Amino acid sequence: MFDTLSDRLTSVLQNLRGKGRLTDADIDATAREIRIALLEADVALPVVRTFISRVKDRAKGAEVSAALNPAQQVVKIVNEELVAILGGETRRLNLAKNPPTVIMLAGLQGAGKTTLAGKLAKWLKGQNHTPLLVACDLQRPNAVNQLQVVGSRAEVDVFAPEPGNGVGDPVDVARRAIDEARRTQHDIVIVDTAGRLGVDEELMRQAADIKVAVGADEVLFVVDAMIGQDAVSTAEAFRDGVGFTGVVLTKLDGDARGGAALSVREVTGAPIMFASNGEGLGDFDAFHPDRMASRILG
Ligand code: GDP
Numbered sequence: 001m002f003d004t005l006s007d008r009l010t011s012v013l014q015n016l017r018g019k020g021r022l023t024d025a026d027i028d029a030t031a032r033e034i035r036i037a038l039l040e041a042d043v044a045l046p047v048v049r050t051f052i053s054r055v056k057d058r059a060k061g062a063e064v065s066a067a068l069n070p071a072q073q074v075v076k077i078v079n080e081e082l083v084a085i086l087g088g089e090t091r092r093l094n095l096a097k098n099p100p101t102v103i104m105l106a107g108l109q110g111a112g113k114t115t116l117a118g119k120l121a122k123w124l125k126g127q128n129h130t131p132l133l134v135a136c137d138l139q140r141p142n143a144v145n146q147l148q149v150v151g152s153r154a155e156v157d158v159f160a161p162e163p164g165n166g167v168g169d170p171v172d173v174a175r176r177a178i179d180e181a182r183r184t185q186h187d188i189v190i191v192d193t194a195g196r197l198g199v200d201e202e203l204m205r206q207a208a209d210i211k212v213a214v215g216a217d218e219v220l221f222v223v224d225a226m227i228g229q230d231a232v233s234t235a236e237a238f239r240d241g242v243g244f245t246g247v248v249l250t251k252l253d254g255d256a257r258g259g260a261a262l263s264v265r266e267v268t269g270a271p272i273m274f275a276s277n278g279e280g281l282g283d284f285d286a287f288h289p290d291r292m293a294s295r296i297l298g
Contacts, residue, residue, distance in 0.1 A: 001225065001252050001253070001254065001256055001257075001258050001261070001277075002041070002257075002258040002261075002295065002296050004040070004041065004257060005037055005038070005040075005041040005257065005258055005296060006295070006296050006297070006298050007298075008033075008036075008037035008040070008041075009034065009037055009078070009296065009297060009298075010297065010298045012030060012033040012034055012037065013030070013071065013074060013075050013078065013297075015030070015033075016030060016070065016071035016074055017071045018071070019070055019071060020069075020070070021070060022059070022070040022071075022074070024060055027056060027059045027060055027074070028056070030059075030074065031052050031055060031056045031059075034051075034052060034055065034078065035048055035052050038051065038052075038259075038262070040257070041257040041258050041259050041262065042228045042229055042256075042257040042258070042259025042260070043258075043259040043262045043263050044229065044232045044259065044263035044266075044267055046266075046267070047085060047262065047263045047266045047267060050085070050266065051081055051082075051085055054081050054084075055074075055077055055078055055081050058077045058081075059073070059074050059077055062074075062077065075297065078297065079293050079294070079297055082262075082289075082292075082293035082296060082297070083289045083290050083293045084289075085262060085265060085266045086261070086262070086265060086272065086287075086289035086292050086293060087265045087271045087272055087287075087289045088289055089289070090286060090287065090288045090289065090290075091246060091271035091272075091273050091287075092273075092286075093218060093273070094217055094218055094245070095188075095217070096217045099181075099187040099188070100132070100178065100181040100182065100186055100187055100188055100189045101187065101188045101189070101217045101218070102178065102188075102189045102191065102214045102215060102216045102217050102218075103120070103188065103189065103190050103191065103216070103217065103218045103219075103220060104190075104191040104193060104207075104210060104211055104214065104216040104218070104219045104220070105117060105190065105191065105192055105193060105220050105222055105248075106193050106195075106207045106219060106220070106221055106222065106238060106242055106244060107195055107221055107222035107223055107234075107238070108195045108196060108197065108198070108199070108223075108224075108234060109140070109194075109195035109196055109197050110195070110197070110224065111195060111222045111223055111224045111250060112222055112224060112248075112250035112251065112276055113137075113192055113193070113195060113222045114137070114143065114146050114147050114150055114192055115150065115250075115276070115279065116220075116222055116248055116250060116274075116276060116284070117133050117147060117150060117151075117190050117192045118133070118147075118150030118151065118153060118154040118156075118281050119154075119276060119281050119282075119283070119284035120190055120274070120284070121133055121151070121154045121156040121190055122154040122155075122156070122281050122282070122284075123284060123285075124188055125154065125155070125156055129187050129188050130156075130185065130186045130187050130188070131156050131157075131186060131187075131188040131189070131190055132156070132157050132158070132159055132177065132180070132181045132184070132186035132188070132189050132190070133147055133150070133151045133154075133156055133157070133158045133159065133190050133192065134158075134159045134160075134173065134174060134177040134189055134190065134191045134192065135147045135148070135158065135159065135160040135161065135173070135192055136170040136173050136174050136177075136191050136192060136193050136194070136210060137170075137192050137193055137194040137195070138161065138168050138169075138170050138173070138194065139194040139196075140194065143192070143194070144160045144161070147160065147192055148160060150281075153281055154281055157184070157186065159173075159176075159177040159180055159181075160173075161173050170193065170194065170206060170210055171206075171209050171210050171213045174191055174210045174213055174214045175213055175214065177189060177191070177214075178214055189214070191210060191214065191216070193206070193207050193210060194206065194207075199234060199237040199238070199241070201241070204237070204238070204241030204242055205241075207238075207241070207242045208241065208242050208243070211242060211243070217245075218245045218246060219242065219243060219244040219245050219246075220244060220245070220246050220247070220248050220273065220274070221235060221238050221239075221242075221244040221246070221247050221248070221268075221270070222247075222248045222250060223235060223247060223248070223249060223250065223260065223264065224250050224251050225249045225250065225251050225252050225254065225256055225258070225260045225261055226251045226254040226256045226260075227260065228256065228257065228259055228260060229259065229260075229263075231259075231260035231263070231264055232260065232263050232264060232267050235247065235264050235267065235268045235270075236267065236268065239268050239270070244268075244270055245270060246270055246271050246272070246273035246274075247264050247265065247268070247270050247271065247272045247273065248272070248273060248274040248275070248276065249261050249264070249272055249274075249275045249276070249287070250275075250276040251276065251277075252275050252276065252277040253277040253278045253283065258296075261275075261292070271287075272287045272289075273286065273287055274286055274287055275287045275292075
């Protein structure tokens with residue numbers, strides 16, 4: 001992820017090195033190169049436009065700095081603007097004053113929700129929380145079982161509908177899970193919901209119903225970074241159909257160009273809160289815009 005973008009940006013910025021002074025023409029040429037690099041990395045066009053215009057304006061108006069030469073100054077501006085489109089500050093989980101905190105996961109099938117449920121539970125357990133995983137994906141025959149497997153690997157409890165009760169009502173399961181969490185003193189409830197291969201209305205309605213029924217403190221939209229531009233349109237559909245408070249990017253370990261990571265925050269306004277970069281339960285961490293920007297700029 002980001003390798004090509006990173007190489008391109010580094011070389012564009014390196015071309016400025018050694019210039020004692022940057023003319024507007026130098027800045028325009030650099031901005032053009034950066035624009036191409038971002039578009040090739042699959043960053044959404046409106047995000048590219050905003051980014052380039054901010055970089056250009058700031059670079060042209062840059063104060064002469066005693067500490068930085070002109071090239072370094074442009075690098076600094078590009079870095080700061082990357083951090084800004086990635087969301088600025090690291091956004092922490094919003095914990096409920098009266099536990100349990102309810103975190104709901106939503107996204108397309110295959111985005112990595114169930115895996116993420118395990119990763120997040122393990123991560124929270126490491127911070128002395130006592131998470132309860134809740135199986136509300138009752139569409140896919142194997143989903144409940146998959147969550148149980150993930151839960152046992154993460155060594156956390158799983159609340160699932162009793163087998164043999166038909167498909168069951170996910171809203172009812174979610175409600176009962178919260179009662180159970182209160183009774184058994186789990187301070188965080190992570191609700192795994194059903195996904196479809198494509199966005200569909202019933203899926204949206206179900207997720208929205210669960211969200212309201214459990215009074216979710218956080219709704220995390222889980223998106224596979226490998227799906228490129230589709231990540232942005234899917235995010236917009238979930239924003240309008242369900243609404244979410246944060247984004248989790250999965251499969252950052254994949255060989256993708258990174259456009260999703262760079263677009264989703266700016267397009268939806270919701271912060272990227274976590275990132276997954278592998279199939280193992282430990283391949284997961286809070287998302288830090290500044291670290292990601294540094295990684296991109298090499
Ligand atoms: P769900 O349908 O949204 O619940 O998705 P799953 O959790 O079942 O994940 C779908 C597939 O993606 C599984 O094979 C996971 O092992 C894999 N997966 C999930 N997260 C990651 C990740 O960060 N990196 C990689 N490489 N694979 C992942």
